[in-house]
Amino acid sequence: xxxxxxxxxxxxxxxxxxxxxxxxxxxxxxxxxxxxxxxxxxxxxxxxxxxxxxxxxxxxxxxxxxxxxxxxxxxxxxxxxxxxxxxxxxxxxxxxxxxxxxxxxxxxxxxxxxxxxxxxxxxxxxxxxxxxxxxxxxxxxxxxxxxxxxxxxxxxxxxxxxxxxxxxxxxxxxxxxxxxxxxxxxxxxxxxxxxxxxxxxxxxxxxxxxxxxxxxxxxxxxxxxxxxxxxxxxxxxxxxxxxxxxxxxxxxxxxxxxxxxxxxxxxxxxxxxxxxxxxxxxxxxxxxxxxxxxxxxxxxxxxxxxxxxxxxxxxxxxxxxxxxxxxxxxxxxxxxxxxxxxxxxxxxxxxxxxxxxxxxxxxxxxxxxxxxxxxxxxxxxxxxxxxxxxxxxxxxxxxxxxxxxxxxxxxxxxxxxxxxxxxxxxxxxxxxxxxxxxxxxxxxxxxxxxxxxxxxxxxxxxxxxxxxxxxxxxxxxxxxxxxxxxxxxxxxxxxxxxxxxxxxxxxxxxxxxxxxxxxxxxxxxxxxxxxxxxxxxxxxxxxxxxxxxxxxxxxxxxxxxxxxxxxxxxxxxxxxxxxxxxxxxxxxxxxxxxxxxxxxxxxxxxxxxxxxxxxxxxxxxxxxxxxxxxxxxxxxxxxxxxxxxxxxxxxxxxxxxxxxxxxxxxxxxxxxxxxxxxxxxxxxx
Numbered sequence: 001x002x003x004x005x006x007x008x009x010x011x012x013x014x015x016x017x018x019x020x021x022x023x024x025x026x027x028x029x030x031x032x033x034x035x036x037x038x039x040x041x042x043x044x045x046x047x048x049x050x051x052x053x054x055x056x057x058x059x060x061x062x063x064x065x066x067x068x069x070x071x072x073x074x075x076x077x078x079x080x081x082x083x084x085x086x087x088x089x090x091x092x093x094x095x096x097x098x099x100x101x102x103x104x105x106x107x108x109x110x111x112x113x114x115x116x117x118x119x120x121x122x123x124x125x126x127x128x129x130x131x132x133x134x135x136x137x138x139x140x141x142x143x144x145x146x147x148x149x150x151x152x153x154x155x156x157x158x159x160x161x162x163x164x165x166x167x168x169x170x171x172x173x174x175x176x177x178x179x180x181x182x183x184x185x186x187x188x189x190x191x192x193x194x195x196x197x198x199x200x201x202x203x204x205x206x207x208x209x210x211x212x213x214x215x216x217x218x219x220x221x222x223x224x225x226x227x228x229x230x231x232x233x234x235x236x237x238x239x240x241x242x243x244x245x246x247x248x249x250x251x252x253x254x255x256x257x258x259x260x261x262x263x264x265x266x267x268x269x270x271x272x273x274x275x276x277x278x279x280x281x282x283x284x285x286x287x288x289x290x291x292x293x294x295x296x297x298x299x300x301x302x303x304x305x306x307x308x309x310x311x312x313x314x315x316x317x318x319x320x321x322x323x324x325x326x327x328x329x330x331x332x333x334x335x336x337x338x339x340x341x342x343x344x345x346x347x348x349x350x351x352x353x354x355x356x357x358x359x360x361x362x363x364x365x366x367x368x369x370x371x372x373x374x375x376x377x378x379x380x381x382x383x384x385x386x387x388x389x390x391x392x393x394x395x396x397x398x399x400x401x402x403x404x405x406x407x408x409x410x411x412x413x414x415x416x417x418x419x420x421x422x423x424x425x426x427x428x429x430x431x432x433x434x435x436x437x438x439x440x441x442x443x444x445x446x447x448x449x450x451x452x453x454x455x456x457x458x459x460x461x462x463x464x465x466x467x468x469x470x471x472x473x474x475x476x477x478x479x480x481x482x483x484x485x486x487x488x489x490x491x492x493x494x495x496x497x498x499x500x501x502x503x504x505x506x507x508x509x510x511x512x513x514x515x516x517x518x519x520x521x522x523x524x525x526x527x528x529x530x531x532x533x534x535x536x537x538x539x540x541x542x543x544x545x546x547x548x549x550x551x552x553x554x555x556x557x558x559x560x561x562x563x564x565x566x567x568x569x570x571x572x573x574x575x576x577x578x579x580x581x582x583x584x585x586x587x588x589x590x591x592x593x594x595x596x597x598x599x600x601x602x603x604x605x606x607x608x609x610x611x612x613x614x615x616x617x618x619x620x621x622x623x624x625x626x627x628x629x630x631x632x633x634x635x636x637x638x639x640x641x642x643x644x645x646x647x648x649x650x651x652x653x654x655x656x657x658x659x660x661x662x663x664x665x666x667x668x669x670x671x672x673x674x675x676x677x678x679x680x681x682x683x684x685x
Contacts, residue, residue, distance in 0.1 A: 005053060017047075017473035035349040041225060062479035064479055075113075079154045083120045083122055083156060083158045095199055096199060113210050123136075145173075155186070159198070173188075194489050195490075195491045236479075240257065240317075242263050243267075243483055262323065278441045286422070329352060332368065340417065354391045355370050368396065372408055375451075381447075441464045446472065454660050465674075481600070483594045484522060490588065491588050496583075501559075511593075545587050635651075636652065636674070648660065658674060
């Protein structure tokens, strides 16, 4: 029988992070183990072992995995086919004619997930209002299903015209596929997205089908192994949209997991923002392979509808996260013009940075950070891995020789290049969206975030950096704060003035009934369910819309349409900088259904009362001009609430390192968070 132990495991490109929480005692344990790309299940089980968490004692297991994303990145997913309405076979391969890269002469369209040979069509046709123009031709459908079985496809995506409002033909196509091609995984577009835009809905279905066999196999194997070890608790997976989904739901709709990797950190950031009274945060999550930047506004993460993977639309809700190839394992190299570059290629988990001593010979950001003293050989990573400075220097030496500079100058250059790339990512989610970084605090986490956060904040004028407890595994901690979430949508394009509140309430009620049944099956009773209604609203004729909360009119007879227009104008001005007098139209009615999970209480830390102090050692850091400076070296585990530290200093901990410079001041908050006030009078530390 499971006890009340909770565990969260976030599988990254280089490391797998694990957090163990024992609510009864307040124990909060952070650990890291190497990611095992070839055997993902064994890596997750190793994380259980590292945290000393017996599966039989775990009541809730939250999991984030990059398995589906990696299959897409490496094009190692399933062999798939698509079935479309006759005459619309090429919707997916044609895509859209608009391009955001029209002036980039180096742009190359990403490889498609299938060829035209893999596209099929069936005689049927529905109108946008759900009426049937051409009946479903079962003989035609069976012939297509037999051909799919004959060719040996692993999965198939069915996307019929206007199935978002008339799903019967897609449902019948699945029945026929199950009869004629048993064993082939089937994805129906309307079950993922009940919205217009045929290409986006088809692309979402194709992406789902492409990763469904590998995700089903992985989840089945992991669930089986955990069950064998006595696990009988709740198994949740992190969603791209910031919530969680049950393992059974994830097996059916794995497309919702594609961008789930960094979502846990953003959810955790939103929860932590409320806890410490910092409602507006810029977040950076620097791991071994990449860096993810995002926003928390008013204590809530920024959500948008319609993410993309390498230009391929995913028509499901996602958190607004900007990802770049700037992680601890990012490789340094000279480009064709002889200029120094860092990333996006990474040393990954195997072989990893040269300093890890696991066979890596190319220089990485981690090797550079070690060479200049940000990292040291005196504090093992994860308590086990002692870095090898000699191997790091050996990896840096060839490029330094080519450039005619010292190894430490090269290392400084690599760190500065990474900082510049990260500043670009922060600008993309702040300045480019109309937000001034000076109005935010910078929340830094991930194994490498603390190495760069202070420099990035100083350059952008951000007044303070906050480093949460367990920064190296904070994304996993955030997963413990995520509720189960399901998203529903119904397309209804009409002028706002024509919106009938009674009809809208009826549509919302229908979605709520469907959501209630789903949440009930997942173990969430009426007292644990929340429903959030919203509308997608835009100026008539525009392409992009704004999500506006919806509520029925009050007892005073207030027309909800007036409140919607007012909120739309405010949101449009905030996001786009202007408002117009044009007519406004509704495009989609949305419902977010939430199954409320018990949130963990983040334990506070003790304050120092006896007049004692913490131990300070020193570490030598190489400055940009190759001068040496002694930095105070402090173990975070020795710090208590209310402690303060003046820069220059380095704070080491079990899973990460934080660096602050001359004039910066660190204070320790009630939950062990490090709050660093930035000395913005100094640039380029």
